[in-house]
Amino acid sequence: RHHGAPKHGDALLAGLIRCQRCGRKLTLRYSGMENHIPRYSCSRAWMDNGGPHCIAFGGLRVDDAIEEALLGVVGPGAIAAATAAAKEAGERRDQVRDALSRDLEAARYAADRAFRQYDAADPANRLVASELEARWNRALAHAAEVEAKIAMHDAATPALPDPALLGVLASNLKTVWDAPTTDARLKKRIVRTLIHEVVADIDDAASEIILIVHWVGGAHSELRLPKRRRGQRNSTSADIIQAVRQLVLIASDDLIAGLLNRNGLKTGNGNRWTRERVTSMRSNYHIPVFKPAEDGIEPWLNLGNAAKLLKIAPKTLRLAAEADEIESIHPLPDGPWIFARTWLITTAAQSIAERARQNPRYPAGSHPAQQNLFSSIT
Structure with missing residues (x-):
């Protein structure tokens, strides 16, 4: 069937998605500050005769899933x-x-x-x-x-x-698809070429969106997506929140922002991290701020200070931490190692220090009088 010409707007499934409960086409509307966030809803019964709404859900996650399925089909050829x-x-x-x-x-x-x-x-x-x-x-x-x-x-x-060059672009089709210069109407024409119809429903018990994709040619596939809560899409990822909870043990908001940027992490809105954004995120998730100990005895130490306490080289301690020979925290791949002071007085920690002093293969610690030209939290 002809589904009509692709209209303006970024939603991929306008005119293609149908309600499994009543068989009607889902309507589309845009919201947000710039009216660019799509939302699909089955409200035809309510519009026609005041009947109840069947289903409604945000369109961003649905479109992302359709894109992924589509690129998986198109990619091989x-x-x-x-x-x-x-x-x-x-x-x-x-x-x-x-x-x-x-x-x-x-x-x-x-x-x-x-x-x-x-x-x-x-x-x-x-x-x-x-x-x-x-x-x-x-x-x-x-x-x-x-x-x-x-x-x-x-x-x-x-x-x-x-x-x-065509081979390079085709092998990285997602980059071409996501490029800002790619016309949304072209994307929708591709969708209409490959997809006959999408039937949608919501599993309220599992809080999932169910999509049955009817491909041109007769094949069918089912997609199940977790239904987002309001405002969840632009929220900070759980991994970043957990990393910040650990980084505040040794680092200020300025340092945390730099570490997050160094690891290529973005805010929920896709922005670079700044001290103000880290502070706002901490406040939102009730994460305490880093405060140096008043007596100067920090309960949490970075790699350099922990190695100094054990009187071994930082490399020795890092290798031991990577081998799980001593308890440690490593929030980010390109970030600091964190050690509790209590972990450094255990038998395992003392064994590592003793082995380093006796085994010439392990690097020795620096001389106490040697000055460090570069301050580091790692």
Whole structure:
């Protein structure tokens, strides 16, 4: 069936998604500060006769799931499809160029004929000569116009894409799909080419959105998505929250922001971290701020201070922590190791220190009088 032309807006399933409970098409509306957040709802019964709403859910997660399923289907044949599309586009441009060339040939013939008619006219017959001259000028102008069109067409014709480049783009199709320059209407045309219909329902017991995707050709697939609570999409991820809970043991908000940025982590809205954003996030999730101990005896130590307490090299302690020979916390891949002072007086910690002092393969600790030129929390 024809689902209609893809409209403006980013929602992929406008006109394609149907309610499993009543069989009606789901309506789409946009919300948010910039009216760009889609929401699908089955409200036709309420709009027609005041009946109850069937289902409603946010469209961002649903569209993300459809994109992932779609790219999984398109991906294996993406290179061949990209090559075929480039070839087809080149053939269409060649057809246009041939048509313009025929137009130019006809225009030049008409201009040549007009000239011969003008040249053969009796100069004494001024009326006829003037008319023939005007025809000749119009024919020349038309020929020049066609030549300009050909020049514009040739200038706008892109070079044939490199097959190797097409292969790179096709192998990373998601990057192309997510690029800001990719037209949303093109995405929706692709969706309509591959998907016949999507039937949606909500499993209230499991709090899941159920999508039955009917692909063109007769295949079906089921997707189950956890139903988000209001405002959950733009919230900070649980992994970042947990990392901050651990980092506040040894680091200020400034340092935490730098560590999160160094690990490529973003806020819920996709922004870089700043001290103010870390402070706001801590306040929102009731995470205490880092405060140095008044007596100078910190209960939590970074790698350097912990190694100094054990009188071994930081590398020795890090290797032991990586081998789980001593209890430690490592919140971020590119971030500090954290040790409780109580963990450093255990038998395991003392064994590591003793082994380092006796085994020459392990790096020795630095001399107490040696100064460190670079302060670090790692």
